[in-house]
Amino acid sequence: MREMAFNPAPGASTPATANSETPMLLVRDVSFSAGGNRLLANVDIDIRRGSRTLIMGPNGAGKSLLLRLMHGLLQPETGAVLWQGGRLTPEACRAQAMVFQRPVLLRRSVMANLKFALSVRGLRGRERAEKIRAALADAGLEHLAKRPARVLSGGEQQRLSLVRALALEPELLFLDEPTASLDPASTAAIEQLVLEANERGVTIVLVTHDAGQAKRLGQDLVFLQDGTVAEIGSVETVLNSPKSEPVRAWRDGRIYLGPNTRSLKDFTGRSH
Numbered sequence: 001m002r003e004m005a006f007n008p009a010p011g012a013s014t015p016a017t018a019n020s021e022t023p024m025l026l027v028r029d030v031s032f033s034a035g036g037n038r039l040l041a042n043v044d045i046d047i048r049r050g051s052r053t054l055i056m057g058p059n060g061a062g063k064s065l066l067l068r069l070m071h072g073l074l075q076p077e078t079g080a081v082l083w084q085g086g087r088l089t090p091e092a093c094r095a096q097a098m099v100f101q102r103p104v105l106l107r108r109s110v111m112a113n114l115k116f117a118l119s120v121r122g123l124r125g126r127e128r129a130e131k132i133r134a135a136l137a138d139a140g141l142e143h144l145a146k147r148p149a150r151v152l153s154g155g156e157q158q159r160l161s162l163v164r165a166l167a168l169e170p171e172l173l174f175l176d177e178p179t180a181s182l183d184p185a186s187t188a189a190i191e192q193l194v195l196e197a198n199e200r201g202v203t204i205v206l207v208t209h210d211a212g213q214a215k216r217l218g219q220d221l222v223f224l225q226d227g228t229v230a231e232i233g234s235v236e237t238v239l240n241s242p243k244s245e246p247v248r249a250w251r252d253g254r255i256y257l258g259p260n261t262r263s264l265k266d267f268t269g270r271s272h
């Protein structure tokens with residue numbers, strides 16, 4: 001996969017001056033290809049400061065790719081991701097954090113995982129110790145502080161992963177299917193941490209396949225289909241009164257076959 005240079009969208013080459021009206025993050029006419037396939041095409045999204053945006057869509061729609069582009073882990077082939085009206089620089093990326101579906105933890109203790117992340121951000125001494133204590137309390141992991149992170153349950157690992165990201169005090173937090181393999185109690189714990197973070201002002205962008213979770217957590221919903229935005233609006237409106245055929249098909253449990261849908265054989269290995 002190519003890591004491409006910054007390539008502003010038409011009309012976006014001169015970043016707007018950031019003010020309170022400027023969306024925190026703008027995705028403008030972003031396209032991305034790999035292996036000869038167009039995986040995202042002409043995506044436009046505004047993320048408002050302090051908002052909660054849910055990203056939904058079928059497997060392979062491009063949700064994870066979009067998150068990685070918004071977090072600066074990949075560069076758009078064309079178009080631009082703008083941070084507070086300017087370029088998404090490495091410094092800007094440090095104001096963001098990402099929680100992945102499968103927690104990425106060091107083969108160290110729970111406490112050492114928190115300590116390492118905070119040390120990388122330059123925290124030391126009493127300030128770091130206080131943040132570790134608070135994160136362990138938020139995650140309900142005080143009693144497991146010295147346990148190797150890799151022996152924690154899936155739910156405990158994901159709570160650790162989330163509070164470690166939040167301990168870095170990001171302005172924007174991306175979460176990629178953070179509760180995909182968790183039971184209802186662990187899911188509720190993660191959702192509560194996400195909502196509390198949002199109440200403290202952290203902007204949330206979360207990928208999910210769970211309509212219930214979208215309704216519990218979301219304000220805005222972006223529905224992707226085959227690498228393009230099929231529909232965008234409030235969670236309630238998009239899920240309860242979808243205007244687009246991809247969302248209607250998804251809601252009704254039908255397989256949507258659009259002009260850009262790759263052969264079902266790609267997904268099932270069988271001809272239909």
Ligand SMILES: Nc1ncnc2c1ncn2[C@@H]1O[C@H](COP(=O)(O)OP(=O)(O)OP(=O)(O)O)[C@@H](O)[C@H]1O
Pocket residue numbers: 001034035039057058059060061062063064065066
């Ligand atoms: N590095 C890559 N090289 C080639 N193709 C890729 C690459 N990364 C992702 N893809 C393809 O891009 C498409 C979108 O992938 P992505 O992981 O964003 O989907 P998704 O919507 O998150 O799906 P899921 O719900 O299954 O997690 C898939 O067809 C995937 O195979």
